[in-house]
Amino acid sequence: MNLVQEGLALGIPAPGPDAHQRPSAARIHRMWFGTEGALPADEDLARKILSAFPCEPAAAKINRAHHLLITEALAARGISQVLDIGCGDALPRPQSGDGLLFAQNTHDVVQQHSRSASVIYVDIDHDVVARRRSLLDHAPTASRPKAVLADVTDMARLLTRLVADGHLTHDRPVAALLHDVLPWIPDDARVRDALAYLRTWLPPGSALAITHATADFSPTWVERVQDVYGEEGIAFRPLDRQSITSLFGDWGDLYGGPVRTVPTARHQRNHPFATVPDYVSAAYAGVAIKPQ
Template sequence: MPENRPLSAEIDTTVAHEARVYDYWLGGKDHYEADRALGDAIAEQIPTVATMARANRAFVGRAVRYLVKEAGIRQFLDIGTGIPTSGNVHEVAQLEDPSVRVVYVDNDPIVLAHARALMTSTPEGATRFVFADLREPDAILSEQAVSETLDLTQPVAVMLVAVLMYFREESEVRRVLSALVDAVPAGSYLTLTHPTADFDPEAVAGVVAAAERSGIAFQPRSRTEVANLFAGMDLVEPGIVPVMAWRPDEPGADAARLHPGIEPDPASAYYWAGMARKR
């Protein structure tokens, strides 16, 4: 996320925003010239970046289904939600159990505008949206929408999908994760994906440079660095793996769907994915 960007409900179309760039790659309609320029600059470095964005989106569905069906989770805190699209967390979760409760958090005013209209819940469950910044986790946790929707004495799934790369400093990542994980009880889960330079250092270096030119901090991390984000927690099998290799519906299914006619290769999406349970 752009460093020192004040949180404002005003939409500044002259500055690229990560949520809108992601929407552009996913084929959405809520993006502007600055967002498209950055999206295209990144695509010059990694032509398959839109495919990688879709791989991240597919991971969300698999992770949520696992959390509801196998881990028994009924509460979600999804931070860095992005612009609503098909397969949002509550849609996937409430198909499995209509009583699931979800709080979404994002700092893009366009996400705010759409969230109020699109993120509806089943009668048995609940869905709320908080306009806030991950850099201030205590402010998120103190929001009335959080306390009214989630019971923090019961397990919660904290979702941080493709968001921690906007923190350049490890100390900042640790601070944010500690605040969030400390706020939820044992039996809660942390789920995240994170871009990496492990598979193509030169291309990802180009992405970092393009993002920095637009005022967006972008910090890829290695597999070891991503694994360290789960320190003190119990990793869910298969551990830290390429995003398309995390519990695929069928072996190679996501890769084959995202790359039709091409031999599936989970490492073709430059993201690590993982999930862990709080002891």
Template sequence: MSLADERLPMTERVPLQTSSSRLSAVWLGARSAHEGDQDVARAVRNVFPRQPAAARINREHHLLITDVFAQRGITQILDLGCGYPANGQHGAAGPLLSQNTHEVVQRRWHAASVTYVDNDPDVVNARRTEVAATAGQTRARTLLADITDTVDLLDQLTRDAAVTRDRPVAVLAHDVFPWISDDDAVRRCVDSLREWLPPGSALSVTHATADMTPTWIQRLTGVYAEAGLSFHPRGRGFTTDLFGDWEDLYGGPVRVIPTARHQPGHHESKAPDFHSAGYAGVAIKPSA
């Protein structure tokens, strides 16, 4: 059975402009034919040569932690700010990173469901096209939503039964909050999700930071601003506070550490912290 997007209309095509999703695809090895993307990518690499490596570190963490959730029997995944599919026109070039969230989960649980969420209509169209091509083989769907409008997001999830609250849900919020400029909007979004999620659910966050390389990240932020992109790296304390009173995935207080060091199987786990240029943390909602 497919939870594909037959009932959800394709979004209207819009002119393609440089976006965080398009740049992320470039960092992961996709070839963009759009001159604007390439211009911004060159400018970013000029001020922060490690940006492509940081994006790959983040993506590998995404795949590793998704597999951890599947191993723990969490079969509902909510992928916020999902970005383009990891194969095809926008996909990653390397085999290590050319997997999608639903492929990782459904290797262990064929009946697991994955809900992709993004506020970029072109990303949503690409995701829906991918899901439609595998209709009957995968339980995945894609929602067009702004996660800062959490009321609307939760309403869509409930109305379409994309996620049910009778069993745990794993929420992936990887490299999504740095692109939201309002600190309070990020906090409200996460607070609403943590309250809504059933016990045993998981929240995984990665967030860019200037803590390790302040000068480089300041220059990077300026390049993005010139391209019309709002980029807001934040410190360890901000990311830690997002988890509230939840416990770390492995017990005890939540660990918020450089992304490459969070999962022992990460290929870059021994790389210098500034290669990550971001923090990762994963927590579980307690039963009481």
């Protein structure tokens, strides 16, 4: 079964014949890290985004650095099952420079703590999953990471499938990472239902990590970006702090007390962009732990 057939069996439409002529949020995200391979439509939309919000590349790097720091923190905590939901494209590994930090993959970080850790990448984009699988075919790990095509709003089907395939077990904690994925889902109700199901399903001691775009710090700029994406038919849905915090339910914070929902660059004290103004993050981050 090829990837298109796999998607159709899961209710995910096949890419249309013009898919590679339209801009892709995943490919544009790669552009902010200097990665080649963008199409003319991507480059045109990227120029419009930069005109609306010049800090967009910095915001993407802030989010990526946070992702790696949180992955490290949860792996160090002993969590050895990781779901990278809405994983996006892998970034190529440069030979030197700051790009070395951003080019680390989730499994690179996790398996420094446990070579047998289970890492599952999940995305709805056929091209993203195909590239992930190509990369993972050569991953030198004791427990090879998996890349799964799935609609994350159909959380019950995703989790049932992962257990049935032996990728996840329900007897030990799981880290569910949803970093910069929920803003791209246009249906609020489906997002909330999916997160509620995920929180119920996850075993005690599991972690839920979310970053989510917001207009709280720079409403004019972020609303302009939303309009730019909307003109291309790409859903982009920033939320306010209270709405994002509600996605964690009644779970407590990773470091104790009520869950903290703070500008992404300020969530971890060792974040390399910790001193930048909040409007550069243009997003909130939070990490919560399911009570025992």
